[in-house]
Amino acid sequence: MALLEVSGITKRFGGLVAVNDLDLSLDKGQILGLIGPNGAGKTTAFNMISGFYQPDEGQVIFDGQDITGLRPDQVCKLGVTRTFQVVKPFPQLTVRDNVMVGAYNRTNDRKESRKKAEKIIEFLGMKDMREMAAGSLSVAYRKRLEVAKALATDPKIILLDEAMAGLRPTETDEMIELVREISRQGTALLLVEHVMRVIMSLAERIVVIHHGEKIAEGEPQQIVQDKSVIDAYLGEVEIDVTG
Amino acid sequence: MTAENPATTSNNPIRSWLKDIFLDWDRTQMVICFLLVLFLALTPLFISSTYYLGIIILATIYAFIGISWNIVAGFTGQLLIAHIIFLAIGAYTTIVLFNTYSISPWVGILIAGVVSGLCGVVVAFITLRYGLKVDYFALFTIALMVALRTLFLKWDYVGGAVGMWFSLTDPSFDKMIFANKAPYLYIALSLVVIGLLVQYRIYRSKMGKYFLAIREDDDAASALGVNTSRYKMLAVVIGAAMAGIGGGFYMMYVTFIEPPQVFNLGLNIEIVMAGPIIGGLGSLAGPIVGALLNKPFAEIMRGALAEGRSGNSLIVYGSFLILTIMFMPRGVTGVLHTIYRRILNRLNPRNLGDS
Numbered sequence: 001m002a003l004l005e006v007s008g009i010t011k012r013f014g015g016l017v018a019v020n021d022l023d024l025s026l027d028k029g030q031i032l033g034l035i036g037p038n039g040a041g042k043t044t045a046f047n048m049i050s051g052f053y054q055p056d057e058g059q060v061i062f063d064g065q066d067i068t069g070l071r072p073d074q075v076c077k078l079g080v081t082r083t084f085q086v087v088k089p090f091p092q093l094t095v096r097d098n099v100m101v102g103a104y105n106r107t108n109d110r111k112e113s114r115k116k117a118e119k120i121i122e123f124l125g126m127k128d129m130r131e132m133a134a135g136s137l138s139v140a141y142r143k144r145l146e147v148a149k150a151l152a153t154d155p156k157i158i159l160l161d162e163a164m165a166g167l168r169p170t171e172t173d174e175m176i177e178l179v180r181e182i183s184r185q186g187t188a189l190l191l192v193e194h195v196m197r198v199i200m201s202l203a204e205r206i207v208v209i210h211h212g213e214k215i216a217e218g219e220p221q222q223i224v225q226d227k228s229v230i231d232a233y234l235g236e237v238e239i240d241v242t243g
Numbered sequence: 244m245t246a247e248n249p250a251t252t253s254n255n256p257i258r259s260w261l262k263d264i265f266l267d268w269d270r271t272q273m274v275i276c277f278l279l280v281l282f283l284a285l286t287p288l289f290i291s292s293t294y295y296l297g298i299i300i301l302a303t304i305y306a307f308i309g310i311s312w313n314i315v316a317g318f319t320g321q322l323l324i325a326h327i328i329f330l331a332i333g334a335y336t337t338i339v340l341f342n343t344y345s346i347s348p349w350v351g352i353l354i355a356g357v358v359s360g361l362c363g364v365v366v367a368f369i370t371l372r373y374g375l376k377v378d379y380f381a382l383f384t385i386a387l388m389v390a391l392r393t394l395f396l397k398w399d400y401v402g403g404a405v406g407m408w409f410s411l412t413d414p415s416f417d418k419m420i421f422a423n424k425a426p427y428l429y430i431a432l433s434l435v436v437i438g439l440l441v442q443y444r445i446y447r448s449k450m451g452k453y454f455l456a457i458r459e460d461d462d463a464a465s466a467l468g469v470n471t472s473r474y475k476m477l478a479v480v481i482g483a484a485m486a487g488i489g490g491g492f493y494m495m496y497v498t499f500i501e502p503p504q505v506f507n508l509g510l511n512i513e514i515v516m517a518g519p520i521i522g523g524l525g526s527l528a529g530p531i532v533g534a535l536l537n538k539p540f541a542e543i544m545r546g547a548l549a550e551g552r553s554g555n556s557l558i559v560y561g562s563f564l565i566l567t568i569m570f571m572p573r574g575v576t577g578v579l580h581t582i583y584r585r586i587l588n589r590l591n592p593r594n595l596g597d598s
Binding site for chain 2: 073
């Protein structure tokens with residue numbers, strides 16, 4: 001059985017169906033990409049899996065346990081941690097304290113949490129910045145801090161919401177390497193990403209959603225040749241050209 | 244940080260001990276706090292005027308109340324404006340137990356802490372249940388204060404509009420009534436010491452980190468496994484219980500209480516908010532530093548501007564608060580922190596920016 005089994009989740013905001021009957025499945029240590037045009041419902045799906053929204057219908061099963069409707073902190077305790085598209089550092093706290101908040105998820109001991117935070121900060125190459133206030137970091141490092149905090153909670157799955165949007169190419173490459181390393185250590189990842197290069201080089205499988213519904217699923221090579229996917233994306237381009 | 248600093252492993256134990264303290268801003272703040280406590284403890288030796296001693300005792304009580312508010316508003320960022328509710332409930336609990344049931348204030352003050360803490364549970368539950376945040380939370384507490392004032396005015400059990408008081412004619416330790424001022428000062432100082440230690444323990448622990456995380460970003464905290472509702476309630480309850488204890492002692496010191504006096508936003512600003520804000524909200528030394536500047540300044544203004552129209556002193560006091568907030572948004576402690584970092588950088592650039 002898959003580590004994360006999402007079946008038929010639906011979210012409506014008034015008359016708008018943001019996500020409709022979406023199925024996802026993620027195995028241990030796997031990287032699954034979730035792509036789709038703007039407003040396709042990717043972040044809404046994330047919010048439902050991580051407990052920020054209650055799905056109107058459907059179920060989220062993690063590790064054999066029904067986690068539908070649990071609070072975000074309960075979901076995190078069980079081992080599913082998300083990052084935010086619009087990064088949310090604790091601006092007045094130091095980088096180390098930011099990561100320590102995550103590390104306290106698995107321990108009550110200050111020394112232990114601190115040690116873990118130091119280790120993760122080093123892993124992400126932010127050692128020199130650990131005493132800096134998180135609010136004074138550059139965008140690239142804020143994105144990294146977001147990953148560091150999530151990693152510190154000791155998750156079995158990380159939901160990465162556009163962790164590489166707005167990064168320069170070299171920064172993106174470094175981030176890809178980091179994600180690959182995280183995956184190598186056994187953590188499964190669900191990526192929402194706009195940068196196709198990232199998705200293509202990382203994801204083992206890709207799910208494409210459009211207007212809240214899944215339109216395709218498969219390996220990266222299949223996906224780029226899928227007609228409905230091309231239509232969804234090219235349709236957007238066409239509008240861009242004429243408009 | 245000290246642990247990685249090779250210099251601290253020098254074989255001079257006193258030097259390394261000093262470095263342990265002064266390379267850490269939290270500990271440095273605690274040193275400042277305890278120097279202030281020591282100074283206050285020595286004041287009866289060179290101040291004999293009961294008027295000035297009275298001001299110092301009130302400032303000390305304000306420091307304790309300020310710490311209790313700092314934990315709620317400074318650490319978790321919850322805008323519990325009318326925190327004085329809990330002080331008032333603590334004061335009333337103590338005096339009702341003392342007058343009506345002849346229970347010693349020493350016990351009464353502790354019961355006051357429990358009663359106020361329970362009221363904190365109720366306030367936190369209502370605000371969390373209905374998702375009242377920031378300004379709505381603030382308005383709710385103010386509305387509650389006004390409602391309680393009316394309730395207490397009509398409630399004969401607590402003296403109604405007449406208020407409650409006790410006589411100072413029969414001093415005794417059991418009744419927490421003393422013939423001179425010094426014992427009051429030392430009781431208040433003991434409360435402050437306990438308050439400072441509690442605050443420090445919280446700040447350095449998991450609970451404290453979670454409190455700060457909630458203040459900085461609620462959603463991000465919950466995504467990292469923080470049960471935000473639980474920790475918000477915890478902060479309110481701790482703050483309320485401490486304010487209740489402080490209120491109980493305040494009652495025993497001022498000897499008289501009536502609803503308009505304590506369910507009052509003006510006194511709330513003076514007793515609860517001004518200290519931590521002047522001193523630096525959310526910092527460890529803020530409440531005590533602020534209280535020692537705030538209360539004496541208010542009193543001096545009241546004395547100096549007593550002649551002429553009444554209210555002149557309030558204009559000056561209000562302006563003082565506004566100027567402080569404008570020029571020192573992080574309070575006196577914030578300014579001290581900047582100076583501290585400059586000194587540290589000059590001594591050793593590698594220690595750059597300790598928390």
